[in-house]
Amino acid sequence: MSDESGFESVGFEVDDRLLEELLDRLEMQEIGGAAPSPRPIFDFQFPAPAGCPPLTQQDFNRIVRQAVVEAIKLANNGAIKLEAAVAVPPAMRNKGAQETARLYTFFFCHDPSTPVPWAGNEPSGITVAKRFRAIATELGGGRRIRFRCDPNCNPTTRAHTNQVDEPNIINLCPLFFNPPAQPGLPPEGFRGGVVLHEMLHVLFTSFFHHGVARGERRRNNAHCFRNFALRAMGYGQDNFAIHSCTDLPC
Numbered sequence: 177m178s179d180e181s182g183f184e185s186v187g188f189e190v191d192d193r194l195l196e197e198l199l200d201r202l203e204m205q206e207i208g209g210a211a212p213s214p215r216p217i218f219d220f221q222f223p224a225p226a227g228c229p230p231l232t233q234q235d236f237n238r239i240v241r242q243a244v245v246e247a248i249k250l251a252n253n254g255a256i257k258l259e260a261a262v263a264v265p266p267a268m269r270n271k272g273a274q275e276t277a278r279l280y281t282f283f284f285c286h287d288p289s290t291p292v293p294w295a296g297n298e299p300s301g302i303t304v305a306k307r308f309r310a311i312a313t314e315l316g317g318g319r320r321i322r323f324r325c326d327p328n329c330n331p332t333t334r335a336h337t338n339q340v341d342e343p344n345i346i347n348l349c350p351l352f353f354n355p356p357a358q359p360g361l362p363p364e365g366f367r368g369g370v371v372l373h374e375m376l377h378v379l380f381t382s383f384f385h386h387g388v389a390r391g392e393r394r395r396n397n398a399h400c401f402r403n404f405a406l407r408a409m410g411y412g413q414d415n416f417a418i419h420s421c422t423d424l425p426c
C-alpha cells in the first residue's frame with residue numbers, strides 16, 4: 177500500500193473490516209444502539225488572540241472537531257490492535273497482530289505481551305491500551321476540554337498544557353493549524369496525534385512529563401504513545417517529533 181507521495185504505509189488489509197466492525201460494535205454499546213459516531217465535547221475559545229490564524233469561529237470549530245474525532249479514532253484503533261496482539265500467544269498472532277507487535281517493540285523496546293511488574297504484571301500493551309481507551313472516553317463525551325490558540329509558542333511546539341495552573345485546557349500553537357508537509361501524515365492525522373499527546377498530559381499528569389532528568393523514558397513519553405498510535409492507524413509518523421521518543425532510554 178502506498179500513497180501519492182510514495183510513502184509505504186503499513187498494510188492492515190486483512191484486519192480492516194474486522195476493526196471497523198469492532199469500532200462500530202463498541203460505539204453501539206457505549207451509546208445504546210443509536211447512530212455510531214463519536215461526539216466530541218469541547219469548547220474553543222473565540223475570538224483567538226492576535227497572531228493566531230485569521231479564521232472564523234466556524235473554521236476553528238471545524239478544525240478542532242476534526243482533530244478531536246481523529247484523536248478518538250487513533251486512541252480506539254491503538255487500543256483494539258494492542259488488545260488483539262496480546263489476546264493470543266506471540267506465535268499465534270496473525271499478520272496484523274504481528275505488525276502491531278513490531279511497531280510496539282520499535283517504540284517501546286519490548287513485546288506488548290511483556291509483563292509490567294509495577295502494573296500487577298499486566299501485559300505492557302494492555303497498560304498502553306487502557307490509557308488510549310481513557311482518552312477516547314474523555315474526548316467522546318467525558319470531561320469538557322477547552323482548547324485555545326496560543327500565538328506565542330516556541331516555533332517547534334505543536335501544543336502545550338499546564339494541568340496544575342489550567343486544568344483541562346489545551347493550548348494549540350500556530351504549528352497545529354499549519355502542519356508541516358510530511359509523507360503519509362495529512363493535517364487531520366497530524367492534529368489528531370497532537371490532541372492525543374496533550375490528552376496524555378491532561379489525564380495522566382503525574383505519569384507523562386518531559387525530561388530525562390525527571391525520569392522520562394519511552395514508556396512514559398507522550399511522543400512514543402503518539403507515534404505508535406499514528407503508525408498503528410496506517411499513518412506516517414510525525415518525523416519532526418520522532419526523536420523526542422527514540423532518543424530516550426527504554
Ligand SMILES: [Zn+2]
Nearest residue numbers: 373377386398
Ligand atoms: Zn508533551
